[in-house]
Amino acid sequence: SSYTSDLWSQKLLKLKDFIETYILSHSDEVAYLAQYELFNHITKLREDITPLDYCAVSECDVVTNCWFGPEGTVSPLHHDHYQNLFCQVYGYKRFIMFDRHDDMRLISTTC
Numbered sequence: 001s002s003y004t005s006d007l008w009s010q011k012l013l014k015l016k017d018f019i020e021t022y023i024l025s026h027s028d029e030v031a032y033l034a035q036y037e038l039f040n041h042i043t044k045l046r047e048d049i050t051p052l053d054y055c056a057v058s059e060c061d062v063v064t065n066c067w068f069g070p071e072g073t074v075s076p077l078h079h080d081h082y083q084n085l086f087c088q089v090y091g092y093k094r095f096i097m098f099d100r101h102d103d104m105r106l107i108s109t110t111c
Contacts, residue, residue, distance in 0.1 A: 015033075015036070018068070023068075030073075031070070032067070032068070032069040032070070033066070033068040033069070034065075034067050034069075035067070036067070037063075037066075038064075038065075039066075052085070060083075071091065077106060079103070
């Protein structure tokens, strides 16, 4: 699935509804939960996470988001305007990274 597809749409759901509809029911419909502030909604999970020391001295606010997606989810070429620390809990994710100075040489296409 790709959010650059013409078939892509978005809707707001409670986490409970997302899990029941797309995870527990084994739906054939593909769903991707993006930029979800999980630790603000399930505060007990925050106890399992110890922020790294450099986060405490960061000049910017630390933002913690979670993404839940099925196998085969593709994100188009993009640039995040903040620092990232990626942690994969299950499965795998492939990153292809480019030097930010090469942006004029890159051509964005749909996947």
